[in-house]
Amino acid sequence: MMEETSTQNIDKRIQMAVEAFRFLKNTTINERAEFMNAVADQIEALGEELLTVTHAETSLPLARLTGEKARTAGQWRSYAKAVAAGIYTEARIDLAQPEKQKGDLRKYNVGIGPVVVFGASNFPFAFSTAGGDTASAIGAGCPVIIKAHPAHPQTSQIMADAISAVVKAFGWPEGIFSHITGTSYEIGAYLTQHPDIRAIAFTGSFNGGKALFDIASRRENPIPVFAEMGSINPVFAFQNLLETKAEALAKEYITSLTLGVGQFCTNPGVFIALKGESFNRFINTLKEEIQKVAPVKMLHKGIFDNFEKNKSIALEQPDVEIIVSAETESSSGNATVIKTSAGNFLNNPVLSEEVFGPFGIVVACETDEDLMQIARQLKGQLTITIAATHEDVRDNSTLITILKDKCGRLLFNGMPTGVEVVYSMQHGGPFPSTTDSRFTSVGPDAVKRFVRPVCFQNWPDEFLPDELKNENPLQISRMVDGTVNSGSLKLQTT
Amino acid sequence: MMEETSTQNIDKRIQMAVEAFRFLKNTTINERAEFMNAVADQIEALGEELLTVTHAETSLPLARLTGEKARTAGQWRSYAKAVAAGIYTEARIDLAQPEKQKGDLRKYNVGIGPVVVFGASNFPFAFSTAGGDTASAIGAGCPVIIKAHPAHPQTSQIMADAISAVVKAFGWPEGIFSHITGTSYEIGAYLTQHPDIRAIAFTGSFNGGKALFDIASRRENPIPVFAEMGSINPVFAFQNLLETKAEALAKEYITSLTLGVGQFCTNPGVFIALKGESFNRFINTLKEEIQKVAPVKMLHKGIFDNFEKNKSIALEQPDVEIIVSAETESSSGNATVIKTSAGNFLNNPVLSEEVFGPFGIVVACETDEDLMQIARQLKGQLTITIAATHEDVRDNSTLITILKDKCGRLLFNGMPTGVEVVYSMQHGGPFPSTTDSRFTSVGPDAVKRFVRPVCFQNWPDEFLPDELKNENPLQISRMVDGTVNSGSLKLQTT
Known part of the structure; x- marks a missing residue:
């Protein structure tokens, strides 16, 4: 069970965060990078005990957790490297010139202030207490x-202790990191x-x-909220590709749909293609493949109950055909795919709702215009x-221009599940x-989410931050x- | 009088903007920069007629308007140069590597979609129809x-025609730029x-x-609003500086306070210092200087009426002393400064409200703690x-750390009125x-306000945007x- 942090304690921790913010404002990018690398060390040093606890709390396999833990430490290191390189400092200097009215102007980015992070349940390391939101803030x-996410309280506590140990080792103010626990909606609303809170980061449901x-x-003073709320991540399959690769595509699709029991924000929940012979081959392979998927326990009972409920709602809609369904086992997410027509998909908004888990809808289109409408x-x-093949891309350029406006990441073949922790990754798309x-x-x-620029006009060099x-x-x-x-600036002393 | 654009016409223009957006998405940064430079040419080519019209509509002196017009054209050119340099494209490429799961990832920024710009009345060129918001979008x-701002309808129309002429000359879709007129609150709310609108830019009042x-x-789908709503731009004067420069500071302060009849978002509405002999000298010079300021007609009757109303409210507050006041002339903003104690300033929120126009409050502090509280x-x-002097900065480092968190631009001496159109300028601060x-x-x-990143995963080179x-x-x-x-990428063909 998770203890509820009292309002009084929350107030105290926020006050400590405000004071710690003043301290952090005077740290350089190198000092913060050093801190972040130390957190990475600390996470890497956590051994079997962490994995055992997290496995018990999440049902996620040990191999997956081992990988996720390494990724989480790697995240702290890669963000640290970028911070130390000054990429998010965005230092800009415009020197005094006779024709300028304002003299010497210098701008750089500073932290926006105390940030509240809401951890996700589906990535107990990478998107939770010591995850990417915490590292970037x-x-x-x-x-x-x-x-803390109430689905893995012990994991959260171990990670929080790891970060706090680094705060202590560095002699930094304790308020740099606070761990709030509780299950009530009110705690989130209160925070x-x-x-004194300046931004919110969240990964979870739309609601x-x-x-x-x-x-x-x-x-009274609105603040930014960075909420990643998932989506149905459509796959548009075009004719030439489908003709030559219907079977391979079906295998890839099922693998992606059931990866991690479908508990990925990037799970490909909708597959859209033109009806016909290739489409039928795709469906037939799908039926075979999904039978090979063993049902696996979901993250926790709440997730499983929601999956069952939302799946049932989808299955109850008119004109949907359950084309495949693996065996059910208690608390296990059995992979399910339904088929429907483009007309039905377009007219029934329920079918565009995300069902979190291994659930997909295959939409059979009559014409290219159906694809365009969708x-x-x-x-x-x-x-x-x-x-698609190259030819398909050429044939569907208008459609693809429309799709570019609807997403954060556009894939040419392959499947969307998972992300890569690199500069060019975009994990965030248009509302919702x-x-x-x-x-x-x-x-x-x-990191960019949590900075704002401050401009210094005509400040003496000695009082400027090192960055400027x-x-x-x-x-x-x-x-x-x-x-x-x-380089450095060689200025004539005036 | 200004005609109200009908709802039907607004819908039509927004639909045209949606179509134009698809066209713009396929333009390169160089093409857009060329377009922007052509708008600058067009603005520069507008002659005496524009200035005469705008002077009649705004009462702003011809010399000021001539300067503002040059700045406005310069804005288009400087933003064009930055766009062409790809600064806001932020292209990021991570090539496929054996250890990467996702293969080749490339990200760049694209426009967010159709933007509605609300022009300001106080800068009919630089912050209005053809102003910085339009150029950056x-x-x-x-x-x-x-x-269009209803206070200068003809000016707005001339500027709109100039932009539309460039759209036509380039053979670009008409929907790239639309001019909506009207005075009702409903039009703004409707837009x-x-x-289909994706972002809002606004310069004007808090309300x-x-x-x-x-x-x-x-x-239903929330969108970003970039509203610049003005502020009271406090000046904190410290002891050592005040001792040696009380008189010069008073002159500077009055000049800045009354520049453009105080109709600047960066007008220094509050002056804060410790009581004492230097402070008295500051006040005495202030009294002399303000008498030299000739009352000047304000932008329009609405602005003048508001100035008179808000000034009266401030003057009616308990424990304020009207230390100086120039002669009133009909529709002219007569410069006014009041004096109050730190305690009164802290306890009466009315005194922290912006009074748009040449109006200032001098706050007399008893102790350093008063300054800190403020x-x-x-x-x-x-x-x-x-x-401040260098010594003052050293003596007040805690206070200055707090102030850094409260503003977008922090000046070391000088006065805040006006901005400089350079990379290092920050015109935007914490709410409100x-x-x-x-x-x-x-x-x-x-420009950054109106872009969002899109990531391409494993796209064939021929279908990538030129930027990638x-x-x-x-x-x-x-x-x-x-x-x-x-440079270019020399990749082995696979």
């Missing part, structure tokens, strides 16, 4: 208050409403994310996949997949009078 | 629907609620900006000025000075596997 120079967004935008009607998505499509929650660019000093002691890339360089 | 690749923010965040209580500001402190509305970085092609035909800076370069 601290990288930006923001204290973090984590609201989001608190006037949860949207509720926080509404609270945050109705505050593209037009589609809401914002984390990913869209184009299963996230509340702010302009930012990513995966990859070092996630003439000497450029941190040797970061800076834009000086419109040109990027990482 | 088009630079980002977004069609613009401008809601902000329209499902206006906040109303749009509320509408936008309560939409800093702590201060709401978000566009600018804060530290009038703007609705989103993470962005600026002045300088090329204003191996050859790098636009020769822009790109981050490739974590390292920035502007």
